[in-house]
Amino acid sequence: MTARVGVVTFPGTLDDRDTQRAVRAAGAEAVPLWHRDKDLHQVDAVVLPGGFSYGDYLRAGAISRFSPVMETVLEQARAGMPVLGICNGFQVLTETHLLPGAMLRNNHLHFLCRDQKLRVENAATAWTADYAPGQEISIPLKNIDGRYVADERTLDMLEAEGRVAFRYATAGPAADGYGNPNGSLRDIAGITNEAGNVVGLMPHPEHAVEPLIGTGRTDGLGFFTSILKKLVGA
Amino acid sequence: MSLDTVKHAADTPDADQPWAELGLKEDEYARIREILGRRPTGAELAMYSVMWSEHCSYKSSKVHLKQFGEKAPENDALLVGIGENAGVVDVGQGYAVTFKVESHNHPSYIEPYQGAATGVGGIVRDILAMGARPVAVMDPLRFGAADHPDTKRVLPGVVAGIGGYGNCLGLPNIGGEVVFDPCYQGNPLVNALCVGVMKHEDIHLAKASGAGNKVILYGARTGGDGIGGVSVLASETFDAAGKPAKRPAVQVGDPFQEKLLIECTLEIFREKLVAGIQDLGGAGLSCATSELASAGSGGMRVELDTVPLRDSSLSPEEILMSESQERMCAIVEPDKVGRFLEICEKWDVIATVIGEVTDGSRLEIFWHGEQIVDVPPRSVAHEGPTYHRPYARPEWQDALQADDPAKLPRPADAAELRAQVLRLAGSPNQASKAWITDQYDRFVQGNTVLAQPEDSGMVRIDEETNLGVAVATDGNGRYAKLDPYTGAQLALAEAYRNVAATGAKPLAVSDCLNFGSPEDPAVMWQFAEATRGLADACQVLGTPVTGGNVSLYNQTGDTAIHPTPVVAVLGVIDDVTRRTPMAFAEEGQLLYLLGDTREELGGSAWSQVVHDHLGGLPPRVDLERERLLAEILISASRDGMIDAAHDLSDGGLVQALVESCLRGGKGARLVVPDALDPFVFLFSESAGRAVVAVPRSEELRFTDMCGARGLPATRIGVVDGDELVVQGQFGIPLDELRTAHETTLPGLVG
Numbered sequence: 001m002t003a004r005v006g007v008v009t010f011p012g013t014l015d016d017r018d019t020q021r022a023v024r025a026a027g028a029e030a031v032p033l034w035h036r037d038k039d040l041h042q043v044d045a046v047v048l049p050g051g052f053s054y055g056d057y058l059r060a061g062a063i064s065r066f067s068p069v070m071e072t073v074l075e076q077a078r079a080g081m082p083v084l085g086i087c088n089g090f091q092v093l094t095e096t097h098l099l100p101g102a103m104l105r106n107n108h109l110h111f112l113c114r115d116q117k118l119r120v121e122n123a124a125t126a127w128t129a130d131y132a133p134g135q136e137i138s139i140p141l142k143n144i145d146g147r148y149v150a151d152e153r154t155l156d157m158l159e160a161e162g163r164v165a166f167r168y169a170t171a172g173p174a175a176d177g178y179g180n181p182n183g184s185l186r187d188i189a190g191i192t193n194e195a196g197n198v199v200g201l202m203p204h205p206e207h208a209v210e211p212l213i214g215t216g217r218t219d220g221l222g223f224f225t226s227i228l229k230k231l232v233g234a
Numbered sequence: 235m236s237l238d239t240v241k242h243a244a245d246t247p248d249a250d251q252p253w254a255e256l257g258l259k260e261d262e263y264a265r266i267r268e269i270l271g272r273r274p275t276g277a278e279l280a281m282y283s284v285m286w287s288e289h290c291s292y293k294s295s296k297v298h299l300k301q302f303g304e305k306a307p308e309n310d311a312l313l314v315g316i317g318e319n320a321g322v323v324d325v326g327q328g329y330a331v332t333f334k335v336e337s338h339n340h341p342s343y344i345e346p347y348q349g350a351a352t353g354v355g356g357i358v359r360d361i362l363a364m365g366a367r368p369v370a371v372m373d374p375l376r377f378g379a380a381d382h383p384d385t386k387r388v389l390p391g392v393v394a395g396i397g398g399y400g401n402c403l404g405l406p407n408i409g410g411e412v413v414f415d416p417c418y419q420g421n422p423l424v425n426a427l428c429v430g431v432m433k434h435e436d437i438h439l440a441k442a443s444g445a446g447n448k449v450i451l452y453g454a455r456t457g458g459d460g461i462g463g464v465s466v467l468a469s470e471t472f473d474a475a476g477k478p479a480k481r482p483a484v485q486v487g488d489p490f491q492e493k494l495l496i497e498c499t500l501e502i503f504r505e506k507l508v509a510g511i512q513d514l515g516g517a518g519l520s521c522a523t524s525e526l527a528s529a530g531s532g533g534m535r536v537e538l539d540t541v542p543l544r545d546s547s548l549s550p551e552e553i554l555m556s557e558s559q560e561r562m563c564a565i566v567e568p569d570k571v572g573r574f575l576e577i578c579e580k581w582d583v584i585a586t587v588i589g590e591v592t593d594g595s596r597l598e599i600f601w602h603g604e605q606i607v608d609v610p611p612r613s614v615a616h617e618g619p620t621y622h623r624p625y626a627r628p629e630w631q632d633a634l635q636a637d638d639p640a641k642l643p644r645p646a647d648a649a650e651l652r653a654q655v656l657r658l659a660g661s662p663n664q665a666s667k668a669w670i671t672d673q674y675d676r677f678v679q680g681n682t683v684l685a686q687p688e689d690s691g692m693v694r695i696d697e698e699t700n701l702g703v704a705v706a707t708d709g710n711g712r713y714a715k716l717d718p719y720t721g722a723q724l725a726l727a728e729a730y731r732n733v734a735a736t737g738a739k740p741l742a743v744s745d746c747l748n749f750g751s752p753e754d755p756a757v758m759w760q761f762a763e764a765t766r767g768l769a770d771a772c773q774v775l776g777t778p779v780t781g782g783n784v785s786l787y788n789q790t791g792d793t794a795i796h797p798t799p800v801v802a803v804l805g806v807i808d809d810v811t812r813r814t815p816m817a818f819a820e821e822g823q824l825l826y827l828l829g830d831t832r833e834e835l836g837g838s839a840w841s842q843v844v845h846d847h848l849g850g851l852p853p854r855v856d857l858e859r860e861r862l863l864a865e866i867l868i869s870a871s872r873d874g875m876i877d878a879a880h881d882l883s884d885g886g887l888v889q890a891l892v893e894s895c896l897r898g899g900k901g902a903r904l905v906v907p908d909a910l911d912p913f914v915f916l917f918s919e920s921a922g923r924a925v926v927a928v929p930r931s932e933e934l935r936f937t938d939m940c941g942a943r944g945l946p947a948t949r950i951g952v953v954d955g956d957e958l959v960v961q962g963q964f965g966i967p968l969d970e971l972r973t974a975h976e977t978t979l980p981g982l983v984g
Binding site for chain 2: 110
């Protein structure tokens with residue numbers, strides 16, 4: 001048997017088909033989920049992909065958070081189902097308060113698309129077990145509202161509990177993808193909940209799963225192989 | 235206020251009508267009266283005025299554009315030619331690809347963000363209307379001087395608009411151009427290209443046939459945006475009191491709505507629910523209804539008061555003219571209407587049956603039961619005026635061509651040569667455009683094989699077979715100013731070469747012809763020469779023009795922009811894993827210069843950057859050579875003989891080397907061939923050339939192939955170290971090159 005990984009499509013979701021491809025590339029079964037449908041169709045994990053759900057009108061992720069499908073996702077996530085939020089999906093997760101903090105407009109005020117170096121800080125979550133702690137990976141970043149913020153107390157708590165999952169790697173030249181791209185506090189690129197089943201990050205692992213496509217790297221595949229191994233114990 | 239019905243028009247033949255304010259000429263107005271046998275109603279006048287505008291009717295250009303059809307080369311790949319929303323090309327394995335480039339120049343000057351954004355939206359709907367899933371966009375852009383204050387207003391707005399709209403649609407932006415020249419001050423060129431993919435059987439056409447079929451308008455509500463001259467008419471019709479404030483003539487885009495429209499339309503196509511489809515762009519409903527009816531077999535009846543509105547105070551004339559974005563019009567058989575509306579509801583897209591196809595021959599439009607339009611649709615959509623505008627070679631052309639760049643001072647020594655290489659690498663036109671292209675999503679959809687700054691953008695269209703398509707756009711207004719015939723051919727040759735350099739076989743052309751006022755005989759001559767040059771060259775290269783767009787009146791006062799034909803070439807590659815990138819990535823690989831280098835500096839980047847000079851003749855064009863070079867590049871790519879290739883164009887060999895070295899993070903060591911002067915070797919812009927990196931193991935095979943086919947291939951150096959070295963002349967560390975190349979644009983507009 002293999003694992004069934006649901007990929008939610010909201011109106012305005014863009015990376016749903018890419019994410020399904022990444023799930024399949026890792027060897028799992030990709031199950032499309034529709035925002036109006038509360039039923040998760042027996043999936044074992046859920047990915048909220050990137051895009052501009054509801055046009056990012058009002059605030060990124062603010063409207064999607066009230067979709068029927070999110071009621072079930074929220075309930076299941078609290079019960080331990082692995083959930084990954086990528087970019088807009090991460091914004092939805094913070095809107096639901098499954099993850100703390102929020103994303104503000106990039107400090108340079110522009111949309112930025114580039115190949116970004118990240119450091120894996122927590123390799124013990126459901127979505128990062130195939131990486132080594134401290135490992136540097138390079139995956140695409142593309143957003144305009146990507147600056148992670150939270151109050152000092154929350155940031156300290158995240159650090160103390162090891163819940164910073166990814167940081168923007170800064171020990172190298174910008175031409176090689178190093179540097180904090182948007183002013184995110186403490187260089188945070190992604191975080192996890194206490195239990196480690198819910199992970200959100202701004203960069204896009206699903207765009208780095210094939211050697212020829214996009215950046216030419218496959219550094220993002222580990223997210224999807226991690227979850228497959230966890231679910232089927234392979 | 236009273237409704238100007240057909241009956242009222244017949245009863246009041248002498249009523250004054252604002253035809254001149256709407257941009258119609260006296261004889262055009264007379265012709266409308268003759269067609270109708272009475273004066274037009276206000277609504278009819280509005281329809282004719284927009285549909286007979288230069289933008290919609292091509293009245294000044296069409297006598298020249300018809301060459302693209304007459305001289306079209308035999309090409310089995312062409313499935314749909316000029317005249318539809320976009321041309322369609324067979325790329326094999328049952329796939330068809332549609333692509334088109336269009337202008338949104340004037341709106342982008344007035345309101346850079348929305349002008350550029352809606353330019354993307356419009357071209358994407360054109361591609362969608364053919365039945366295709368849009369898979370990539372590109373934007374050829376031209377601005378005034380890079381350091382002019384207005385460029386700081388226009389450029390960031392245009393770039394943010396393209397990004398803001400395109401990124402939100404989930405379409406990778408994979409290429410384009412950015413050119414600065416004072417001639418575009420006040421007349422920036424914002425061209426937009428979209429590529430779409432479908433299976434052959436999914437091709438859809440814009441026609442309304444089958445009496446009883448329903449006309450469905452779906453997408454955004456209709457508002458008052460984008461109503462240009464029609465406000466003149468509205469002020470005739472309405473009392474001054476209680477009239478809504480003037481709305482912007484530039485449309486306002488909603489990319490979220492467009493994304494829903496795309497997914498909704500693709501689902502409708504999958505279930506084969508439409509008999510004909512047309513997007514709403516310029517001239518809005520006037521255009522969609524008249525074109526659909528004109529191309530179909532019957533007439534059409536529309537109840538205009540059923541159109542969903544954003545602003546209930548809009549007059550029927552305004553509704554007909556509105557250019558509100560994100561709308562489509564479909565012709566649907568009655569038994570499929572239910573399912574059609576269900577799919578629209580699923581995607582939260584508003585859809586309304588606004589009329590039906592009739593067995594008559596007229597386009598009839600009603601407003602609360604009263605008839606306000608009764609016209610033969612062809613007379614609106616396809617039988618607009620045709621002008622044979624006078625044209626004449628300008629008297630200054632000879633002096634311009636006689637102003638030979640050979641007389642310009644050249645670098646006196648190696649140090650000056652080195653300084654000029656750096657100056658060119660950092661000049662606004664040659665500098666890295668990453669500040670711009672990094673604001674576009676190039677990864678979305680997960681099929682991007684190559685994107686800017688590569689020679690062409692390339693996307694995979696089949697994940698199983700690795701079939702892909704490549705597109706490049708090019709245009710050089712400086713060359714075209716010196717000689718419009720040759721300039722247009724050079725634009726085609728460069729785009730063709732760029733596609734081949736990445737390993738794809740060039741198949742077809744789309745063009746965006748940006749010129750000044752057609753009322754100026756000198757501009758008209760440039761237009762006539764450029765179209766003739768392009769049509770002739772397409773015939774030789776076997777790449778038909780499948781569609782495109784003409785943008786005239788790009789001028790301020792008496793000063794026109796440089797004639798700027800922008801040419802897009804689409805190519806196919808059977809296996810994208812064989813694509814050739816531009817980066818020099820492997821130390822020790824051998825660098826070969828393909829083609830002949832002559833002393834050709836007319837219109838060159840060197841003459842512009844170092845001497846602010848434009849004169850002489852552009853580089854010579856040899857289309858047979860271009861074809862041979864392309865064949866060699868494609869064969870070498872397919873058979874794994876080269877690891878990198880980069881076309882030579884503005885800035886010459888040295889600019890190409892700078893770009894390939896920086897892209898791969900590797901230096902190069904060059905030897906100037908005996909027969910060439912180092913300056914000419916580095917800066918000449920002779921066409922028909924490329925530089926390639928050949929693995930040592932492939933050298934013999936590669937040079938044998940070039941020798942056997944008769945393509946000059948000169949070994950000029952090797953990939954090596956972290957410096958660009960021209961032996962006996964100079965060396966420049968990559969870091970110094972990178973700083974020169976990459977800091978210019980952020981410094982100017984960042």
